[in-house]
Amino acid sequence: MNSEVLQLQDTVVAVASPAGRGAIALVRLSGPDAFAIAAKHLQVMPKEPRVAHLCEVHSEGEKLDEALVTLFPAPNSFTGEDTVEFSTHGGYFVPSSIVVALTASGARQALPGEFTRRAVLNGKLDIIQAEAIGDLIDASSRIMQRTAIGQLDGGLSRRLLALRNDLIELEALIAYDVDFPEEDDGPIPRTRIEEAVASVLKSLDLLLSTVSVGELVREGAVVVIAGPPNAGKSSLFNALLGRSRAIVTEIPGTTRDALEAVIDSGKWPLRLVDTAGLRETEDRIEKLGIEVSERYLAGAHVVLACAEDASSVERTRSLVGQRTDAPIISVRTKSDLVHTREESGNGERSVIAVSAETGSGLQDLMVAIDTAIDERQGTINPDLPILTRARHRKALEAARAEVEQFKQAWCTEKLPVTVAAVHLRTAVTELEELIGTFEIEDVLDRVFSSFCVGK
């Protein structure tokens, strides 16, 4: 999408709810002619803004639907433009017939993400907040939802704006020093500039330290179930999921390929992976499966080392330890079977006994997984906004590199101050592009390319 295509003088329309059968669908109409176009199709045009009115929607003398129609006069709408929302009956046909009628009267079909894009262009949201809307729609866990809501409320934007302002103040200090070196107050003390630089670098580092948490929030923590064939890995996978996803048989070597599923019942979203049992084998397919297991182990956030008795749990743990740096939780499976229960006792303190059959120990295991991730991540400062996208990380890393270069130049006095200050200007530009309320067209293109129509 580029600026030639995106004409703000157009009035655009789209079905904002997903296609398919449902009680209600939402048709959105936004732009300078929204009210005039809507009036052509409503038997009675609602007068009061922001109040839902039951209206008959007509086209060419024919009634299309009875809908709840709400007018949002500019600038008090999501897009900042005159907007009409039609809550129509759901399904495929009714909402699209209304879109067809409105386009026949001069509206244009909205492009993907165009409503949110207009909101950004009209100053209702910055790009960071627009991304949060995308994240909120895509949220597949409570923590992702919470992070996106915080970002939509402007938490991250405020933090970035404060950083940008610190950099601009630094620039001003330096400019003052260059322009008025003979002022009464004397030159700005070098230490004052050095302290300001150190403080900006610290704030940048603090934000950058949230990148790994952001990745976990978006992607989920990879929890790999590993162990010898027939240990009960697939059964545990199914039990933790609460449904039968993986095939379970009494034949060792049943699972040949890694199987993934998402769980969001604990603190962190988890990507649980069932793997092929680890053993020496000549079977070509099983061998490939084991290679996949080993790859998953290398990329795991947590590994569950599973086996049926204490000594094989210990063996599994050391075998797995050679293939991963992730924390390993020792799990003794099939705890409902008598012979394994007899073995429990000394030396098993850190081993969690579970039964996929009865469900015992599963809750303890979930808690242990969350704790292992907590320990790996360190404590998360709840006041610190989290960077959730590669775009955020890249911009902050670039800004940091520029500030670092300024610091070098300033400390070694190798470059004229005015030249060194160019690095500060570039750092400011990086942050402004990231927030996106400044020079933004190409940033907008990147952000909105993944949006759906109607949002």
Ligand SMILES: Nc1nc2c(ncn2[C@@H]2O[C@H](COP(=O)(O)OP(=O)(O)OP(=O)(O)O)[C@@H](O)[C@H]2O)c(=O)[nH]1
């Ligand atoms: N009694 C009891 N039997 C279990 C339990 N978990 C698994 N089993 C049985 O153990 C056998 C192997 O279970 P799977 O879950 O297929 O084991 P696996 O580790 O995935 O095996 P591979 O895929 O071959 O590596 C099956 O017969 C299961 O019914 C359990 O908690 N209690």
Ligand SMILES: [Mg+2]
């Ligand atoms: Mg299996």
